[in-house]
Amino acid sequence: MTTRNGATSLEGQISQWREYLRRRQALQPVDVAELEDHLREQVASLTDAGLTEDEAFLVAVKRMGELDALSREFAREHSERLWKQLVVVAPSGPGEPGTQAHRDAAVAFGLAAAAAVAIKVPTLFGLHLDGDAGFYARNLSLFVLPLLTAYFVWKRRLGGSTVVWLALAFVAAALFANVYPFTEGGSTQALTALHLPIALWLVVGVAYAGGRWSLVTGRMDFVRFSGELAIYYVLIALGGGVLMAFIALIFQAIGVDAEPSFETWLLPCGAVAAFIVAAWLVEAKQSVIENMAPVLTRLFTPLFAAALLVFLVTLVWTGRGVDVERDVLIAFDLLLVVVLGLLLYSVSARDPQAPPGVFDVLQVVLVVSALLADAVALWAIGARITEFGFTPNRVAALGENIVLLVNLMWSAVLSVGFLRGRVPFTRLEKWQTDYLPVYAAWAAAVVVAFPPLFDFI
Amino acid sequence: MEIGKDLTAAAATPIVLAILAEGDSYGYAILQRVRELSGGHLEWTDGMLYPVLHRLERLELVEARWEVAESGRRRRYYRITARGRARLAEEHRQWQAVDDTLRTLWRTVSPPDSAGRSRAGGLRPRRA
Numbered sequence: 288m289t290t291r292n293g294a295t296s297l298e299g300q301i302s303q304w305r306e307y308l309r310r311r312q313a314l315q316p317v318d319v320a321e322l323e324d325h326l327r328e329q330v331a332s333l334t335d336a337g338l339t340e341d342e343a344f345l346v347a348v349k350r351m352g353e354l355d356a357l358s359r360e361f362a363r364e365h366s367e368r369l370w371k372q373l374v375v376v377a378p379s380g381p382g383e384p385g386t387q388a389h390r391d392a393a394v395a396f397g398l399a400a401a402a403a404v405a406i407k408v409p410t411l412f413g414l415h416l417d418g419d420a421g422f423y424a425r426n427l428s429l430f431v432l433p434l435l436t437a438y439f440v441w442k443r444r445l446g447g448s449t450v451v452w453l454a455l456a457f458v459a460a461a462l463f464a465n466v467y468p469f470t471e472g473g474s475t476q477a478l479t480a481l482h483l484p485i486a487l488w489l490v491v492g493v494a495y496a497g498g499r500w501s502l503v504t505g506r507m508d509f510v511r512f513s514g515e516l517a518i519y520y521v522l523i524a525l526g527g528g529v530l531m532a533f534i535a536l537i538f539q540a541i542g543v544d545a546e547p548s549f550e551t552w553l554l555p556c557g558a559v560a561a562f563i564v565a566a567w568l569v570e571a572k573q574s575v576i577e578n579m580a581p582v583l584t585r586l587f588t589p590l591f592a593a594a595l596l597v598f599l600v601t602l603v604w605t606g607r608g609v610d611v612e613r614d615v616l617i618a619f620d621l622l623l624v625v626v627l628g629l630l631l632y633s634v635s636a637r638d639p640q641a642p643p644g645v646f647d648v649l650q651v652v653l654v655v656s657a658l659l660a661d662a663v664a665l666w667a668i669g670a671r672i673t674e675f676g677f678t679p680n681r682v683a684a685l686g687e688n689i690v691l692l693v694n695l696m697w698s699a700v701l702s703v704g705f706l707r708g709r710v711p712f713t714r715l716e717k718w719q720t721d722y723l724p725v726y727a728a729w730a731a732a733v734v735v736a737f738p739p740l741f742d743f744i
Numbered sequence: 745m746e747i748g749k750d751l752t753a754a755a756a757t758p759i760v761l762a763i764l765a766e767g768d769s770y771g772y773a774i775l776q777r778v779r780e781l782s783g784g785h786l787e788w789t790d791g792m793l794y795p796v797l798h799r800l801e802r803l804e805l806v807e808a809r810w811e812v813a814e815s816g817r818r819r820r821y822y823r824i825t826a827r828g829r830a831r832l833a834e835e836h837r838q839w840q841a842v843d844d845t846l847r848t849l850w851r852t853v854s855p856p857d858s859a860g861r862s863r864a865g866g867l868r869p870r871r872a
Contacts, residue, residue, distance in 0.1 A: 352789030
């Protein structure tokens with residue numbers, strides 16, 4: 288072996304070793320740099336003593352000590368590192384440039400500020416939150432999601448044609464949200480307000496996946512992102528609530544009523560800006576902090592399964608029919624959404640290679656009992672749908688129910704197949720991610736077709 | 745002969761502080777110095793020195809800085825602080841006391857045999 292080859296192989300070995308060290312939670316880049324310097328020194332002195340580079344490397348690594356014990360020692364000294372800290376803007380320590388993180392943060396906060404400004408722009412044209420609630424409800428997603436998409440376009444360096452398609456989607460959304468002559472306070476307007484964000488969320492997803500949308504993993508990452516974003520947003524919103532309560536209290540002490548400014552400024556601006564900040568946080572902490580959504584899924588899957596089973600048993604035992612009130616379909620839609628969410632997030636966090644376990648059985652129990660409950664409700668509603676008439680809300684709820692039902696039925700089939708060892712788990716994953724556009728398509732259909740179909744009531 | 749784990753751990757602070765009292769140094773050089781002084785009896789696993797150094801740094805007994813060594817690599821140098829010197833003096837007194845006590849005792853008990861059956865001073869035989 289020539290010296291040159293020897294040198295490259297040593298560098299290769301050292302960089303492998305370095306990567307291996309970096310994966311240790313208790314070891315930070317600074318420590319790795321320090322240990323690497325030590326290793327190199329050791330190797331140099333050993334080769335001076337006549338060892339070959341390979342031998343010297345092996346001896347040096349051996350002398351460094353067992354890595355588990357070493358990282359245990361580091362962890363004991365730096366116990367705070369075991370609590371994964373989100374260093375939002377990392378100090379530029381040796382070896383790790385913090386500039387990318389800085390730039391990300393700057394762009395995200397810039398876009399958050401832009402969203403906060405954007406939501407106030409319509410006031411310049413005489414559209415106020417209290418007077419034109421319908422306008423704001425229909426357009427709310429358009430104040431935030433284009434900016435969020437812009438963030439991902441920037442972050443993923445998306446190219447020309449993709450950007451044009453994304454922009455077109457938002458323009459179309461803005462048209463459909465605003466050109467129809469909606470009846471103020473009517474159901475089709477409410478349906479548009481509810482469904483437009485769902486349809487546009489897919490557009491965000493395409494930007495988020497950044498060219499990986501066609502892959503199962505790309506879409507699954509977007510699912511994970513969505514779950515974490517929801518959790519972060521709720522947390523930020525809670526913090527915002529505390530902040531506002533605090534402001535109200537201290538201003539009250541000096542005899543100034545701060546609350547009117549909440550409704551016109553703090554709440555709308557904060558709500559849209561927080562969304563972008565939350566998205567950025569999820570991106571920044573992606574690999575740093577445990578995902579929360581799967582943890583919640585683990586906690587709640589057994590509880591929901593138990594609740595549904597008890598419900599079904601009670602239903603059979605008492606022989607009561609489902610009381611077909613006005614909102615019962617929506618309640619069952621929500622049930623299916625929750626069950627689907629539980630399924631989706633446990634799929635997102637599951638190791639596809641792992642064999643079926645107790646949790647997978649629980650999951651099937653959950654899905655099957657949700658399907659049974661929904662079937663009972665659908666049966667009751669189907670029997671009397673003509674009697675109620677087809678209002679837009681009812682048709683939308685029915686459509687959603689069918690969309691979710693189809694997904695869950697096939698998921699149940701796949702899950703049972705997986706439990707029996709006939710279907711690989713990846714099939715379930717693929718089914719879930721392939722199905723994502725269906726939700727967006729249905730939501731888009733509601734936005735585009737329902738208002739004219741039902742006379743904009 | 746190999747010195748037991750507990751004793752090695754207990755000796756780490758005074759040894760590192762004393763070496764740094766001789767002048768600023770870095771991990772590898774500190775270990776070399778330890779090997780040289782102990783005649784190879786005091787074997788530290790190389791990596792374990794660093795958590796010790798970081799602990800001393802947290803306790804403000806030493807301070808660290810990054811410098812570019814002659815090799816062109818960045819290297820972390822450690823320097824003993826005033827507080828570190830005070831601690832070293834304190835350690836010195838304590839070890840002196842232990843040493844004095846043991847010296848007196850060694851005279852009254854039979855010397856430890858080569859198997860190292862004596863338990864004094866936390867020295868424990870290590871199974872090969």
